[in-house]
Amino acid sequence: MRKLSIAIIDLVAKAPTRSYWGRVMYANFASIMPQVIARWSEEQGHKVTLVCYTGREDLSKVLPDRVDMVFISTFTEAAQLSYALSNMFRSKGAVTVIGGPHARCYPQDAQKYFDYVLGFTDKELILDVLRDCAQHRPEGMCLSAGHHPTELPGVSERWKFIEQTLRKAPFIKIVPLIGSLGCPYTCGFCIDSSVPYQPLGLERMKEDLRFLLSKVGRPRIAWHDPNFGVRFDECIDAIEEVVPPDRIDFIAETTLSLLSEPRLKRLKKNGFKALLPGIESWYGLGNKSKTGKKMGMDKVNQISQHVNMILRYVPYVQTNLILGLDVDYGQEPFTLTKRFLDLSPGVFPAYSLLSAFGQAAPLNLELQRANRVLPFPFHFLNNNQAMNVRPQNYSWPEFYDHLIDVTKYSFSKKMIFRRFNATRGAIPRWLNVVRAISSEGFGRIRYFTEVRRRLDTDRKFRRFFEQETTEIPQFYVQRVRDELGPFWEWLPKGALHHDPNAYLMSQQERPFPITRT
Numbered sequence: 001m002r003k004l005s006i007a008i009i010d011l012v013a014k015a016p017t018r019s020y021w022g023r024v025m026y027a028n029f030a031s032i033m034p035q036v037i038a039r040w041s042e043e044q045g046h047k048v049t050l051v052c053y054t055g056r057e058d059l060s061k062v063l064p065d066r067v068d069m070v071f072i073s074t075f076t077e078a079a080q081l082s083y084a085l086s087n088m089f090r091s092k093g094a095v096t097v098i099g100g101p102h103a104r105c106y107p108q109d110a111q112k113y114f115d116y117v118l119g120f121t122d123k124e125l126i127l128d129v130l131r132d133c134a135q136h137r138p139e140g141m142c143l144s145a146g147h148h149p150t151e152l153p154g155v156s157e158r159w160k161f162i163e164q165t166l167r168k169a170p171f172i173k174i175v176p177l178i179g180s181l182g183c184p185y186t187c188g189f190c191i192d193s194s195v196p197y198q199p200l201g202l203e204r205m206k207e208d209l210r211f212l213l214s215k216v217g218r219p220r221i222a223w224h225d226p227n228f229g230v231r232f233d234e235c236i237d238a239i240e241e242v243v244p245p246d247r248i249d250f251i252a253e254t255t256l257s258l259l260s261e262p263r264l265k266r267l268k269k270n271g272f273k274a275l276l277p278g279i280e281s282w283y284g285l286g287n288k289s290k291t292g293k294k295m296g297m298d299k300v301n302q303i304s305q306h307v308n309m310i311l312r313y314v315p316y317v318q319t320n321l322i323l324g325l326d327v328d329y330g331q332e333p334f335t336l337t338k339r340f341l342d343l344s345p346g347v348f349p350a351y352s353l354l355s356a357f358g359q360a361a362p363l364n365l366e367l368q369r370a371n372r373v374l375p376f377p378f379h380f381l382n383n384n385q386a387m388n389v390r391p392q393n394y395s396w397p398e399f400y401d402h403l404i405d406v407t408k409y410s411f412s413k414k415m416i417f418r419r420f421n422a423t424r425g426a427i428p429r430w431l432n433v434v435r436a437i438s439s440e441g442f443g444r445i446r447y448f449t450e451v452r453r454r455l456d457t458d459r460k461f462r463r464f465f466e467q468e469t470t471e472i473p474q475f476y477v478q479r480v481r482d483e484l485g486p487f488w489e490w491l492p493k494g495a496l497h498h499d500p501n502a503y504l505m506s507q508q509e510r511p512f513p514i515t516r517t
């Protein structure tokens, strides 16, 4: 095989930024797969340069002048940046490849701008792409391994890439690990709901933990499992076997149904410092919160007691809720959220606006069939800057009124103060304050208020929301232009637009993608 010069770009920022939050935290959001691809490529003798792009790097300085192939891993919110980068590297003769959640959600769109679009990616598939290394234009080649890989290179094999990324994080340094892929639950909106649960090897997990203890004084680890702890006892047994009690700080996303009190005791003993359970709705998805058929205030009371119990063992708890679900109607869901905060002031509430990411989830097909998906530019599809699903039971102004009201309540001075007092430990307390007063709290209140104002005053803006036109409002175009800065000129013509029903069309037209089993 010809020896290639390869660039791998892990986009954790969607545009250049000097934000303080980005400076402190973005390097901690690095993905695992770009490091894995770097490792597999190096094994074949290729020359690899990996960059975790946090919005501060000058890519012309950190990457070689000429590369044969560029891999870009991205979430949908950074898709427009990735398209601009692909265009820029293609102009210098490189072959470009996109992977990560955006490629899985919007392959039909991504193939207009990349030579290869990767779905599930394993080693064989990467080796095929490296061997082929050819231009596929105007339509890129969509490839998928059919399922996730069954094993991944361990931390020791990825260490040089992890270390170079962590150097960018000035204070808090978090190492990404993964113990499982997919999820046994079936939440209709989630990209992992249709991916079978697949544990990775426990021996590899133990090796990784031992290695980290030998390299870092007190490691901080974020588990990237979609739902950590499905195999609770095996995972915690493995941790206890190799890690002395409370020698590593762990962060994990998990479902409430897995968090019984005896398990929380074990988590505390083993250094779990932050948990991010999903509540999602006061009216549905009771299986994952172990609230069964309970709804409304009954569910609020039960979850509140559960979360307060978690806070006795784990200092930082973020609860995730989705706003705008079809089960929601009127003011009550928002009022229930406020009551929940009153009863559980120690949690940090994270809100997501109902979003349909292309072909991420089976539910999206129904939404597209019902013509409820709006073509907001990808740049805004991060669960909060745009809700690309027309709500079933609210007009847009009504929905934004409720949204602004609940966000203001959540990040009011009174609530910030109560949250501070109800949280233990300096880092969790101040992290909550910083998140509330930065773009996540105050920033969103300002942003939602501006959207709400325009719904009343900007006719073209409102027509887009009402699906009377697909012309993207100037407000959004200008924001992308301003935020992309120097990359705007590389954004290919038409790349702000996408077909919101491409998934539905692909089902009718042809099977997709080429799947190797």
Ligand code: SF4
Pocket: 183, 184, 185, 186, 187, 190, 191, 192, 193, 226, 227, 255, 278, 288
């Ligand atoms: S429990 Fe979490 S990871 Fe699993 S399907 Fe539901 S939302 Fe997705």
